[in-house]
Amino acid sequence: MSEKITPQQLISQQLLQLTQLEALLGTEKEVLQQQNPAALISITSDKNNLLIAIQEIDNAIGQSFEFKQEKLAGNFSTELSDIEACLIRCKKQNQINGLIIHQSQLSVERMKTSLLENHNRSSMTYDSKGKTSGGLSSLGIKA
Template structure:
């Protein structure tokens, strides 16, 4: 492998990570808009890109020429840029995770509120004066 090929591998990984960073920004917008179909598409793209990044990373790890060049500091600027993008991707991914968590909590609260309202409106009394209704009328067993 030549030095040019090693530089191309680093450039490709840099490009892949830049795409990931952009995709994480798109993912955040989709999460905020709460669009399930768009989220599915973005998730598929992200998974494919992460797989590509991982494969190239494994290939780079096996490349002796590239390892030696990195150790000698030849690609120091590009490596620093890659590390900076990785940190930004990690931060964006954490933010997206928080959005997902908050959305899940909001959905859970809404579900509980709807169930409470349903239970109040479906509560009846049997012939012996005991309460009946509630979750059993929804087919949910506790």
């Protein structure tokens, strides 16, 4: 026989999971700043698993008649405030991480453009008729 989970346990579990998510988002920020792809893959997996668990608890709370009754009676106001504050911090940290990712993508794009421009400038040569050609590779010379 399984033991029924109380609304208090559900709320406590959700707050714990959100606190873990907040810590994970902080770690994700550090990994993004360090530009460590291997660690980022691991953190992304952990974050996805945690988000699924948070969603499951959220669904259980939403379906709990006991929770609804206790909430109407004024219970859980402190816990719900803590959960809401933690959610706000998580959303803010997630936005910051998104900006870091966006800035990284812009940097990579600028680097790519710069490399292509430099490659095109250095490989441009002229033939005996004054026409441009692709560079040393068209002459059969390998650097």
